[in-house]
Structure formats: structure tokens, C-alpha cells
Amino acid sequence: MNGPTNPQPTDGRPTTGNGPHVVVVGGGIAGLAAAHRLVTAGARVTLLEGDERVGGKLLAGEIAGAPVDLGAESLLARRPEAIALAEAVGLGDRLQAPATTTASVWSRGQLVPMPKGHVMGVPGDASAVAGLLSDEALRRIDRDRELPPTDIGDDIAIGAYVAERMGHEVVDRLVEPLLGGVYAGDAYRISMKAAVPALFEAARRHPTLADAVRAVQRAGAATPADAAGAATGLGGAAFAGLRGGIGTLPGAVADAVRAAGGEILTGTRAGALLRGGDGRWRVATRQRVLDADAVVLATPADVTAGLLAAHAPAAADELAEIRYASMALVTLAFRRSDLTDTGLPALPGSGFLVPPVDGHTIKAATFSSQKWSWVADAAPDLLVLRTSAGRRGEEEQLRRDDAHLVDVSLKDLSAATGLTARPVASVVTRWNGGLPQYPVGHLARVERIRAAVTGLPALRLAGAAYQGVGIPACVASGRRAADEILAELADTPNEIIATSRTADPGTGHCP
Numbered sequence: 001m002n003g004p005t006n007p008q009p010t011d012g013r014p015t016t017g018n019g020p021h022v023v024v025v026g027g028g029i030a031g032l033a034a035a036h037r038l039v040t041a042g043a044r045v046t047l048l049e050g051d052e053r054v055g056g057k058l059l060a061g062e063i064a065g066a067p068v069d070l071g072a073e074s075l076l077a078r079r080p081e082a083i084a085l086a087e088a089v090g091l092g093d094r095l096q097a098p099a100t101t102t103a104s105v106w107s108r109g110q111l112v113p114m115p116k117g118h119v120m121g122v123p124g125d126a127s128a129v130a131g132l133l134s135d136e137a138l139r140r141i142d143r144d145r146e147l148p149p150t151d152i153g154d155d156i157a158i159g160a161y162v163a164e165r166m167g168h169e170v171v172d173r174l175v176e177p178l179l180g181g182v183y184a185g186d187a188y189r190i191s192m193k194a195a196v197p198a199l200f201e202a203a204r205r206h207p208t209l210a211d212a213v214r215a216v217q218r219a220g221a222a223t224p225a226d227a228a229g230a231a232t233g234l235g236g237a238a239f240a241g242l243r244g245g246i247g248t249l250p251g252a253v254a255d256a257v258r259a260a261g262g263e264i265l266t267g268t269r270a271g272a273l274l275r276g277g278d279g280r281w282r283v284a285t286r287q288r289v290l291d292a293d294a295v296v297l298a299t300p301a302d303v304t305a306g307l308l309a310a311h312a313p314a315a316a317d318e319l320a321e322i323r324y325a326s327m328a329l330v331t332l333a334f335r336r337s338d339l340t341d342t343g344l345p346a347l348p349g350s351g352f353l354v355p356p357v358d359g360h361t362i363k364a365a366t367f368s369s370q371k372w373s374w375v376a377d378a379a380p381d382l383l384v385l386r387t388s389a390g391r392r393g394e395e396e397q398l399r400r401d402d403a404h405l406v407d408v409s410l411k412d413l414s415a416a417t418g419l420t421a422r423p424v425a426s427v428v429t430r431w432n433g434g435l436p437q438y439p440v441g442h443l444a445r446v447e448r449i450r451a452a453v454t455g456l457p458a459l460r461l462a463g464a465a466y467q468g469v470g471i472p473a474c475v476a477s478g479r480r481a482a483d484e485i486l487a488e489l490a491d492t493p494n495e496i497i498a499t500s501r502t503a504d505p506g507t508g509h510c511p
């Protein structure tokens with residue numbers, strides 16, 4: 001290193017690095033992942049977060065004095081990106097596989113074991129879902145073999161397609177509840193191409209849906225799908241949590257970014273994105289204007305639309321069309337001694353999903369104390385559970401107050417499991433506009449958005465609105481945005497950038 005060669009950047013703030021200055025807007029896990037990658041590669045980074053805390057939908061909290069996640073509580077370990085980020089920021093030894101991998105579907109009043117042999121709820125043959133569906137529905141699944149191939153075109157609603165091939169019951173009782181967890185959405189509108197891309201591709205090549213499912217299953221078995229999990233001592237688990245909560249990941253990434261010289265400004269909304277006469281970006285906040293060689297917008301689609309309106313109106317219009325669903329999480333703590341008094345409830349596995357056709361309010365329940373040993377270890381005298389409510393288009397329940405959401409959760413939990421004890425504490429966390437919806441045609445829209453911003457220099461988009469709502473997908477989107485910006489800046493014969501990049505020791509001079 002040549003030392004602090006560029007002590008006075010145009011925005012006048014102190015800096016420790018001398019690379020190009022990149023402003024990341026949005027401190028959810030995608031923006032944080034972008035900032036981490038950029039700062040590690042030698043860029044100077046300023047991350048702006050409008051809220052008073054970073055983390056977005058990852059939030060660690062407490063119930064009855066015990067640590068819990070109040071946002072996302074699990075991440076997919078089959079994909080490497082989130083695991084790698086956790087390890088890079090020193091949390092590798094806190095990764096934990098779920099203590100149980102069985103779950104249930106609360107269907108027709110019974111907790112039925114969640115079938116195993118399916119791809120996002122679509123079975124490879126009827127026997128895989130025998131316990132869950134009616135005999136008539138099982139026979140209907142086999143009609144898939146006799147039907148002529150379906151033309152799925154460029155995209156198709158997963159619910160409509162699966163119902164056509166295998167009947168609506170498999171959609172209503174398995175596909176819908178699974179997608180209801182992932183997207184809080186409606187299977188009859190959700191894009192198969194965006195939500196289950198491997199199945200979409202297989203369905204184009206195979207004559208029947210069951211053939212496509214089995215092809216996806218074979219491909220999964222042939223590749224070391226759980227390599228990321230296996231390599232971290234997670235024992236090949238498909239999902240992972242973090243001791244202390246997935247919600248501790250954003251703070252750890254933020255700390256790592258700061259330790260590497262990056263700046264993280266919370267409570268600082270990016271009000272406007274401007275271009276200076278020199279072609280550089282300027283990001284205006286209420287407090288100051290930041291000059292930037294490059295910008296990552298890791299914000300929700302409506303915020304991104306507002307920031308881009310003057311620069312890429314076509315992108316802004318498309319972004320404004322992306323819809324979000326809201327959900328609420330109700331976390332409940334029960335004293336274990338109260339449970340024995342009222343008769344032990346049946347709480348098999350990690351939790352259950354709820355098919356919307358049965359008309360209940362909750363859409364899932366997670367038995368946190370059973371799913372995560374870190375939760376059980378931190379509060380051995382408590383049973384911690386959580387329920388979720390809210391689906392796109394069915395948000396009236398969410399307008400009710402917290403006490404109502406707690407009451408309906410207790411009522412549904414009691415009906416499903418026999419749990420009748422009163423909780424000693426409850427916490428309601430509302431995620432308004434939390435989950436972007438991927439309707440049919442979503443990926444084509446994303447392509448149009450990307451095409452509309454490619455004309456803009458050194459600007460990239462990241463976050464859940466585009467190509468995956470899960471944590472690994474968000475981390476990947478941030479990392480990809482950062483890598484593309486680093487590559488673009490490296491190629492740009494720009495004075496400012498060329499002189500402020502980490503100096504090559506061979507050049508022997510400081511700008």
C-alpha cells in the first residue's frame with residue numbers, strides 16, 4: 001500500500017481508503033453484501049440506510065428476556081452465498097443446522113407430515129403425497145401421464161400449470177402453502193420461471209410434469225447440492241440458522257465494513273440521485289451531498305423507481321409495477337411448566353404450513369424452541385413459537401391490532417396442536433411491504449429494467465425485487481452488483497477513478 005494518498009475526497013469526509021468512492025443505498029442484507037464486497041476490494045464505501053438500523057427484514061430481538069429472530073429465522077444453506085458471507089464476517093462458528101427437519105401441513109384439521117419427495121410441492125408421483133391428499137386427488141395426479149404436453153411458453157403461473165396437469169388439490173394443499181411462506185403470494189399468479197426456475201426449465205423439456213420433477217430431483221442428487229452445508233459442519237443440512245439469530249448477520253457485516261474503512265450512515269435516506277457536470281453521481285441526503293464514482297441501489301422497488309425516475313424513466317416505470325405483500329409475525333413464549341398443567345400439546349418437528357383453502361388466519365407456525373437448539377439453550381424454561389399471517393390480497397387481518405393477531409394465533413395454534421396455555425409474552429412484528437411478488441412475466445420485467453439502466457454508468461441494482469427473495473439470493477445480488485461495478489470502474493479510463501484506485505506498487509508515485 002502507498003498509504004493514504006487521497007486524503008481529501010470531494011465530499012470532504014475523512015477516509016481510510018483511496019479507491020473509488022461507491023455509495024450503496026439501502027442497508028438490507030443485499031446492500032450490506034455489496035458494501036462488504038466493495039470495501040474488501042479496496043473501494044471507499046458509504047452505505048446509506050434510511051432506518052435507524054441496518055438489516056431490513058433480518059432483525060434479532062427478544063421475548064421474555066430470551067433472544068429470538070423477529071424477522072427471517074433461517075437461510076438456505078444449499079446455496080453458498082449467505083454461508084460464505086457469515087463466515088467472512090466471523091460468524092462461521094455460530095452457524096447451526098435445524099435440530100429437526102420434519103414439518104407438517106395443517107390440512108383438514110390434522111397435522112399431516114410434510115411429504116418429502118416433491119419440488120416446491122409438486123410430487124414426482126402420487127405416492128409421495130399419499131398422506132396429505134384425498135384418493136380422488138391422488139388419482140388426478142396420475143392424469144398428468146395421459147395429458148398431452150402443456151405449452152408453457154415464456155412463463156406460466158405455477159398454480160395454474162400444476163392444477164392443469166395434476167389437479168388443484170396438490171396446488172391448494174402443498175404448492176400454495178409452500179409458496180405462501182416464501183412469497184406470501186398466490187400460486188395462481190406466481191411465475192413458475194421466477195419461483196422454481198429449475199422445474200420451469202425441466203418442464204419445457206419433458207412431456208409430463210412428473211417427468212420434469214423427477215429430472216430436477218435427479219439433477220439435485222447428482223450434484224453436491226448441500227456442499228455449502230457439508231463444508232461448514234452443518235452436516236449437509238438444507239437450511240441454517242445462526243446462534244443468536246439470523247438477525248445478527250447484518251450487524252456483523254456492517255461491523256466488518258466499518259473495520260475495513262467503510263462508512264455506514266443509518267437514519268440517512270437518499271433523497272435524490274443526481275449526475276454532476278463531471279459525469280459522477282451525486283447522492284443527496286438531507287444532511288449532505290455525496291459524490292460517487294459508482295452507485296448500488298439496494299432499495300425496495302418503489303424507492304429505486306423514485307431515485308431512477310430522472311435517469312432511466314422506463315426502468316422507473318417498470319419498478320413501480322412491482323408489488324409487495326405484507327405479513328406479520330407473532331412470536332409467543334410459553335412457560336414450560338404451564339404446558340404440563342394444561343396437557344402437553346402435540347408439536348411435531350419444526351412447525352407447520354397452512355393451506356389457505358382451509359380458511360384459517362395463520363399461514364404457518366414455527367416451533368422455534370424445537371427448530372433451533374440455540375433458542376432452546378438460551379431459554380430452557382420457555383417454549384418459543386411463532387406464527388405468520390398475511391398473504392398478498394388478503395391483508396385485512398393485518399389491519400387489526402396486535403392483540404387481535406395474538407388472539408387468532410392462539411386460537412389457530414390451539415386448534416392445530418392442542419396448545420391451550422396462555423403465553424407469558426408475545427411480540428408482534430409487522431413487515432409491511434416486506435415480500436416482493438413475482439407474477440408471471442416477472443423475469444422479463446427484470447430484464448427490461450436491467451436493459452433500461454445499462455446505459456447509466458457505474459450503477460447497479462440489488463435486492464429481493466429481482467431474482468430471488470431468499471437471503472442467499474439477496475447476498476448474491478449485492479455481490480454481483482459490487483463485482484460488476486468493480487469491473488466497470490477498472491475498465492473506465494476516468495481521471496478521477498484512475499488516480500484514486502489503489503495504486504500499483506510498481507508505479508511508485510502517489511497522485
Ligand SMILES: CC1=C(CCC(=O)O)c2cc3nc(cc4[nH]c(cc5[nH]c(cc1n2)c(C)c5CCC(=O)O)c(CCC(=O)O)c4C)C(CCC(=O)O)=C3C
Pocket residue numbers: 072073075076102103104114120178181182183349350351352353364365366367371386387388469470471472473
Ligand atoms: C423466503 C423463503 C424461502 C426461500 C429461501 C431461499 O430460496 O433462499 C423459503 C423456502 C422454503 N421453505 C420451506 C418449508 C417451510 N417454510 C416454512 C415457513 C416459512 N418460510 C418462509 C419463507 C421462505 N421459505 C416464511 C416467511 C415462513 C413463515 C414462517 C416463519 O417465518 O416462521 C415452514 C413452516 C415452519 C417451519 O417448519 O419452520 C416450512 C415447513 C421449504 C421446503 C423444504 C422442504 O421441501 O422440505 C423451502 C424450500
